[in-house]
Amino acid sequence: MEIIKTIRPGDDGSKRYHDKYGDQLCAVRYRRSPCKNTVYTTVEIIVAQREAYRNKNTKPTSPQNPTEWVALKIAYDEVELRAEVRKIGGRWSRTAKAWVVKRSMAERRNMAHRIVEGLIDQCLDVDI
Incomplete structure (x- = not known):
């Protein structure tokens, strides 16, 4: 089914x-039927909700890839x-x-605190 519209709590x-x-x-x-x-x-x-737990056998996360593209928020x-x-x-x-x-x-330019992890996935209008 195709999603037509999504409304968050508090919205009209x-x-x-x-x-x-x-x-x-x-x-x-609001979803539209296939027909x-x-x-x-x-x-x-x-x-339901619960506390997240860590698997004891998992390795620590590797450092971030310095050559990957990231999104920065700047006012x-x-x-x-x-x-x-x-x-x-x-x-x-723009998106x-x-x-x-x-x-x-x-x-390198001391802007790491402005990186928004995961936001790069929404930057589809930029050729990277």
């Missing part, structure tokens, strides 16, 4: 489901910092609203 259209499921509500989704004749409303709720009013990112070859991603640079360059 989720109130009646939030009243019913409370803090367990994660999302309300395109029916629209289904589904809710995603939390049914609009940080003009000088944006110019510096441009100088080191950074590219702007993720983030700057894309190599990890090594970000760390």
